[in-house]
Amino acid sequence: MTAACSIRPLTAADAAALLALHKAAAVTPGGLARMPDEITPAYVVGFLEKAAAEGIGLGAWSADGALCGEIHAVRMTPALFGHVLSDLTVAVHPDWQGRGVGSALFGALITAARRLDPPIGRVELMTGAGNIGAIRLYERLGFRHEGRFVGRGRLSDGRVEDDIAMALMLL
Ligand SMILES: CC(C)(COP(=O)(O)OP(=O)(O)OC[C@H]1O[C@@H](n2cnc3c(N)ncnc32)[C@H](O)[C@@H]1OP(=O)(O)O)[C@@H](O)C(=O)NCCC(=O)NCCS
Helix, strand or coil: CCCCCEEEEEHHHHHHHHHHHHHHHHCCCCCCCCCHHHHHHHHHHHHHHHHHHHHEEEEEEEEEEEEEEEEEEEEECHHHHCCCEEEEEEEEEHHHHCCCCHHHHHHHHHHHHHHCCCCCCCEEEECCCHHHHHHHHHHHHCCCCEEEEEEECCCCCCEEEEEEEEEEEEC
């Protein structure tokens, strides 16, 4: 873990900081699915509420109180998939990328997932095929490649990009 950040659950009071974090992280193309103008208060409140009700939402905070990064994911609703944590998004502020925050957030998410009742057996995510650094991080964390969704993403310059489905089994 980076020495300078501590991790705690997100609350509704973090909405403004999350909005700023996501807008900053979205500036770099090829990372987050949403462009900065798609990151709205309604989007942030929506994922905060879902994570609070049926999932996990964690923030990493610097010693001076800045939000360095966040991760959230939601338990799937149908009983058949109730052991699956899905809809995962992770965002680290550009100033903090490459300093262990993303790895620490994943570590904390996996620890929290193991403690949920009923237990989580599977954590899944999707990432753009061009997000090579993120894919390498997920591989290092133990996520496996499960499939490729050809041409799923349309980039702002009109090119299409495949999405890679990855999952980590916890059982
Ligand atoms: C992907 C992301 C969450 C990784 O978090 P991080 O705190 O930068 O990652 P860590 O410092 O814990 O780990 C570093 C690893 O992350 C990967 N990585 C991804 N993007 C990176 C970046 N911009 N800078 C440095 N490392 C990055 C690298 O594989 C690196 O591993 P390496 O040391 O083997 O090269 C973060 O860079 C980010 O928020 N990027 C923009 C949004 C995004 O792409 N979200 C994921 C969508 S699927």
